[in-house]
Amino acid sequence: MTTLEATNPLALDLARALDPVTLANKIGLEPEPWQEQVLRSRYPRILLNCHRQAGKSTIAGLLAVHVALYQPGSLILLLSPAQRQSQELFKKAIHAYRALGRPVPPETENRLALELENGSRIVSLPGQEATVRSFSNVRLLVVDEAARVPDELYFSVRPMLAVSKGRLVAMSTPFGRRGWWYDAHRGEAEWERYEIPATDCSRISQAFLDEEKATLGEWWFNQEYLCEFMDAATSAFALEDIERMFTEEVEPWTLSSAWT
Ligand SMILES: Nc1ncnc2c1ncn2[C@@H]1O[C@H](COP(=O)(O)OP(=O)(O)OP(=O)(O)O)[C@@H](O)[C@H]1O
Ligand SMILES: [Mg+2]
Secondary structure (H helix, E strand, O other): OOHHHHHOHHHHHHHHHHOHHHHHHHOOOOOOHHHHHHHHOOOOEEEEEEOOOOOHHHHHHHHHHHHHHHOOOOEEEEEOOOHHHHHHHHHHHHHHHHHOOOOOOEEEEOOOEEEEOOOOEEEEOOOOHHHHOOOOOOOEEEEOOHHHOOHHHHHHHHHHHOOOOOEEEEEEOOOOOOOHHHHHHHOOOOOEEEEEOHHHOOOOOHHHHHHHHHHHHHHHHHHHHHOOOOOHHHOOOOHHHHHHOOOOOOOOOOHHHHHO
8 A cells, every 4th residue: 555545535535636647557567658648638639559469459448438437427449350359359448447446336337338426438349340339428449460450450440539529549559551540640640659669669679579570570570560551562361361361250360369
């Protein structure tokens, strides 16, 4: 227990409400500088172009919990190309919520949704346009593996932010020079843009990166670890073939699932 926790729990709760970084610290997470900036950002649109295993989902899960706890009545949606990936992100949010000791009690807590007594909800969505249309008044929309979220799915969820003036956090490792996320990355529209290559990550050694480069080859290495939008023409695989690996029918394989 910290001194402030013992002497003035209200002041500590206020600090956590104002600064999500204190929430991260409470669960033993020391955010990287870019993660701190994301947690503290007030931008309505945030684009995270980060290397694999950078900590995108971890920080977005924590942000979702912060909004749910401190903005009562919020609807937070987690969207990915496939339900399983949304659930992975949802697990990060649930993990943070439980590690914090469920500061606002749950009304419903299951594999797909967390509903709190303060009226906030965090919902993990399937990656299908037809089934995500029913939501409105969204306070925070998190799009994970955004480079693989089809344009039609992205365009169908954007209107959910209109009335509520909700925020949008879209994060990914690049996946070719096409689609809405690539356009958002290089376009004129108002986004707070982050680009985090693995060479900036204190948790990944140069020796590991050297090994990955030797194994994956330059094309994949530049995409997965250096956040570069690579040209499909120079790829050894057709992007469409790779894309099929990310449909609902096929279970996604991720580096994180292999490492954790
Ligand atoms: N600030 C941090 N300090 C220590 N560990 C961290 C930090 N941020 C993330 N991690 C850990 O790094 C690993 C990868 O995190 P996470 O899954 O959030 O990354 P990601 O960018 O979403 O990865 P992927 O590209 O595979 O989806 C996890 O084990 C997570 O707990
Ligand atoms: Mg992730």
